[in-house]
Amino acid sequence: MTTVLAEGALPARLHTLENALGDPFDTGNRLGFRAVLAADECGEMFEDGEAALHDYGLGAEFVPAAFGGRLTRLDHLVEIMRCVYRRDPCLGLGYGASSFIAGVNLWAAGSDEQCREAARLLLSGRRIAVAYHELAHGNDMARTEFSALPGPAGLVLNGRKEVISNVRRAEAVVVFARTSPRPGSRSHSQVYVDKSRLPAGRMSYLPRFRTTGMRGVQLGGIEFRDCPLPVDAVLGAPGRGLETALRSFQVTRTTLVSMFTGVVDTALRTTLHHVQGRRLYGRTAADLPHVRSVLTGAFSDLLAADCFATVGTRALHLLPAETAIHAQAVKFFVSKALMDIMNRLSSVLGAHFYVREGTAAVFQKLLRDIQPAGFGHAARAACQVSLLPQLPLLARRSWSADTAAPAGLFRSGGDLPPLDIRRLAISAGGRESLSTSLRAGLAAMPDGSGPAHTALRARGEHFVGELGRLAEECIALSPSDLSVAADSRVYDLTTRYVHVLVAAACFETWRHACAGGDAFLSDPAWAAAALHRLRAPLGAPRPALPDALEEALWHELLHRHDRSLGLGLVPRPPVGTG
Incomplete structure (x- = not known):
């Protein structure tokens, strides 16, 4: 498994922003973690960071190109914002994302005059709440x-x-x-x-x-x-505020939680750096099997979360009739995955995870700052409540079909049609093609050999079977089972369904990468690892990876860390350089 930079998946201006912000780990960088932590200690926004984002013109990222901004693709916006969240989540939310949330509502329902006025504010570096x-x-x-x-x-x-x-x-x-x-x-x-x-x-x-x-x-x-x-x-028209909000939430719930993967990128990088420099029992902590297992598991879970968020973001362009499902599922799964990763990494750091000085000092801030991913803008429980009553209709109308989502959904960096928020459906009406793509994908699975390929097929077959089992159970639900008073067993059905969606996203992203020549994404190891960990019984810890998968991911993690490449699905440019 060898990483190459997937430049087509990244907006070219990402290099400009990376250069402007510099290497956050560099103690001489006035925009680095030392300054970020000083602002955090005072409980105030990082002023120099805001000035740098103002000079870059971050507000233009939230304005559609039709009104003079740079927003043409949501996946590119996410990459730009991950660059910010990776350094300081407060800058990401406080300087950027809050204006983005307001803007989406304007682009969804505002008149041309309202949109132009809002665009003038954002393009000049001002804010909308x-x-x-x-x-x-x-x-x-x-x-x-x-x-x-x-x-x-x-x-x-x-x-x-x-x-x-x-x-x-x-x-x-x-x-x-x-x-x-x-x-x-x-x-x-x-x-x-x-x-x-x-x-x-x-x-x-x-x-x-x-x-x-x-x-x-x-x-x-x-x-x-x-x-x-x-x-x-x-x-828009009076009385349509709730409809506008529901459409806007599909955009913001999907993209905002995806931006938070930048936080975990930094946390995983910080933890790996720490254990490589810490000696225990005559060797580095990174050489201990348990530490290596936790870090590779965290890396695998980050890749799975990033993959699902990326597919969900691309769906906003490609499958606007289905994203009422995807948005809830992405927020529900990705936020929990990211917070779980942070908690496991804190166990590796031990007492160092809450130390506010030294090379790992930024971790305690990131651990605090990641929490709104789970409840901000919409709680995970609210997403689960929204998904539950849709399951019987999905089971009847979609889950037994052989429908496959378009290939472009899984080609990270591939072309996308223009985004039209007004086309997003308030309800999917029981139609959803991501979960059933896994069945079609298995039938078209490329030939291969080796333990990773074998494991990926077996895990894929498990989740195809899981969708069939879910269909039987969901069709049998009574109306009383679909209320907010449903017992935990019924709510577990939503978690199982979301896991099928994640498995389909990872499997199909791997399958379509096989034809594209991406050395990392076309290696079955990362997808097999993702599906292996997803298969854990609900409530149980995610299982350690089989030796072959762990070895492959461990070497990939070290390779990216040594070259300062991003740790998500698409390796970003070296930290602080263009």
């Missing part, structure tokens, strides 16, 4: 109390929103509000609020929320009191 949540109601958006009801000269805003990134620092806010007192899903809209145009005294800020992780991110709240707003501030 998004205000969904009210602490009293959490993710239950239908119970939103914040109102934008008709008034004498348009709309009148009343109420408060809490836990908003950058609400004080943003020039505009996208607010989810009740625009009709009637019950039902058509009683809410999203409104675009330009703070510079509000009358004095009608808007105030709530105190900042201090957090354990993401310490620098400015989380606050906002309150409006009889604040007038023009009726044309509504995004």
